[in-house]
Amino acid sequence: MGYTFNVQVLGENMKKLFLLIGFSSMIWADNPHEHMDHSHQGHQHNELVDGTNLEVDFERYNKFIKDLTGSQIAVINVQGMVCDFCARGIEKTFEKDINVKKIDVDLSKGKVLIAFNNAHTINFDDIKEKILINGQNATDMEVINL
Amino acid sequence: MGMLIVSILSILSFELHARPISYSGGSTIMAFSDNMKNSLYYHYSPSYKYSVGIEDIKDKYFRDKYSYLRFTYLLNRKNTQTSQRNLYFQSGVSSKGYDEFFYGMHGDWETRRLFVGFGIKETKKNMQDYTEQFYQVGVAPYLGNYGDLHTWIMLKTKENSLDNKWSTYPVLKFFKGNSLVEFGYNNKTEWDIHLMYRF
Numbered sequence: 224m225g226y227t228f229n230v231q232v233l234g235e236n237m238k239k240l241f242l243l244i245g246f247s248s249m250i251w252a253d254n255p256h257e258h259m260d261h262s263h264q265g266h267q268h269n270e271l272v273d274g275t276n277l278e279v280d281f282e283r284y285n286k287f288i289k290d291l292t293g294s295q296i297a298v299i300n301v302q303g304m305v306c307d308f309c310a311r312g313i314e315k316t317f318e319k320d321i322n323v324k325k326i327d328v329d330l331s332k333g334k335v336l337i338a339f340n341n342a343h344t345i346n347f348d349d350i351k352e353k354i355l356i357n358g359q360n361a362t363d364m365e366v367i368n369l
Numbered sequence: 370m371g372m373l374i375v376s377i378l379s380i381l382s383f384e385l386h387a388r389p390i391s392y393s394g395g396s397t398i399m400a401f402s403d404n405m406k407n408s409l410y411y412h413y414s415p416s417y418k419y420s421v422g423i424e425d426i427k428d429k430y431f432r433d434k435y436s437y438l439r440f441t442y443l444l445n446r447k448n449t450q451t452s453q454r455n456l457y458f459q460s461g462v463s464s465k466g467y468d469e470f471f472y473g474m475h476g477d478w479e480t481r482r483l484f485v486g487f488g489i490k491e492t493k494k495n496m497q498d499y500t501e502q503f504y505q506v507g508v509a510p511y512l513g514n515y516g517d518l519h520t521w522i523m524l525k526t527k528e529n530s531l532d533n534k535w536s537t538y539p540v541l542k543f544f545k546g547n548s549l550v551e552f553g554y555n556n557k558t559e560w561d562i563h564l565m566y567r568f
Contacts (some may be wrong), residue, residue, distance in 0.1 A: 300450075302448040302449055302450050303446070303447075303448025303449070303452075303453040304453075305451070305452060305453050305479055305480055305481050306479065306481065306519065306544075307513070307515055307516070307517070307519050307544065307545075307546075308519075308544055308549065308567070309453065310515060311546070311547060311567060312395055315395075327515070328515040329514075329515070330481065330512075330513075330514060330515050331481075331512065331514070333450050333451075355417070356393050356416075356417045357417065358417055358443075358446060358448075359448055359453075360448045
C-alpha cells in the first residue's frame with residue numbers, strides 16, 4: 224500500500240512517550256497508603272473515630288436536610304472532585320440506589336451529602352467503591368441521624 | 370504492522386497502571402472543529418479504566434473522510450483534596466486500513482481555579498505522517514457551585530509537523546451540567562470549536 228514504516232521517527236516519538244510514562248510512574252504514582260482509610264461500617268456517629276470533625280458548609284447542609292426528618296445523612300469527604308463535570312458521575316451512580324433519598328455535591332468543601340432511608344445500613348466500603356468507579360477517592364465519612 | 374504497534378502499546382499501557390478513568394457505563398459525544406479537521410466522536414466507558422469509541426472525521430488538510438476506532442486509557446490519576454492530575458494514552462485505527470493509525474498521550478492538572486494541560490499525537494497516514502502537540506493553561510474567573518455555569522479563560526498553543534508553525538490563541542470554556550462548549554480563535558488557524566455532552 225505504499226506505506227513505509229519509519230522506524231527512526233517512530234522511535235524518537237516513542238522515546239518521548241516512554242519517558243513521560245516512566246516519569247509519571249516515578250513522580251506521580253498514587254500511593255494508596257496516603258489516604259485515610261477508616262472503616263465506619265456497623266456504627267454511626269457525628270464525629271470521626273480519630274476525633275476530627277468534617278468541615279461542612281452549614282448553610283448548604285441545612286438547605287439539604289430540609290424535609291429529610293427520619294433520614295440518615297452521610298457526609299463524605301472526596302478527593303479529586305475539582306469540577307462540576309467530575310462530580311456528575313457520582314450523582315448519577317447514587318441516584319440509582321433505591322435507598323438514596325437525595326444527594327448533593329459541595330465542590331467548595333469537597334463533600335458529597337447523601338440522604339439514606341433510616342432502615343438502611345450505610346456501608347462506607349460500598350460508598351468508597353461507588354465513588355472510585357467515578358474516578359475519585361472517598362477518604363472519610365460522617366453519618367448524622369436526623 | 371500498525372495494528373500490532375497499537376496493540377502492543379495498548380497492552381503495555383494496561384500493565385503500567387490500572388486506575389479509574391470515569392464512571393462505569395458513561396457515554397460521551399463530542400463534536401470538534403479546527404483548521405485540520407471536523408469530527409464527531411462518541412465513546413463509551415465499559416469500566417472506569419478506559420473508553421472505546423468511534424470518531425468520524427472530515428480531514429481538511431488531506432481532503433479525506435474516514436473514521437477511527439479509538440481507545441483511550443487512563444495511565445495515571447492523582448486525586449488530592451484540591452486537585453486532580455491525569456495522564457492518558459490515546460490511540461485509534463483508521464477505517465482506511467490497519468496501517469493508518471494514531472497514538473499519543475495527553476495530560477492535565479487542575480484545581481477549581483487553575484488548569485494546565487498538554488497533548489502529543491503521532492498520526493501515521495499513507496500520504497504523510499505527522500505529529501501534533503498542544504499546551505494549554507487556564508484560570509477560572511469565579512468559582513461556581515455544583516450545577517452553576519462554570520467558565521474558564523484559557524491560553525492554548527499548538528503545532529503540527531505539516532506546517533511547523535506554532536499557533537497561540539485564547540480559548541473560552543463553559544460548562545453546565547452535562548454539557549460543555551469550548552472555543553478559541555486565531556487569525557492563522559481560525560476557529561477551534563469543541564462541544565461535548567455526557568450521558
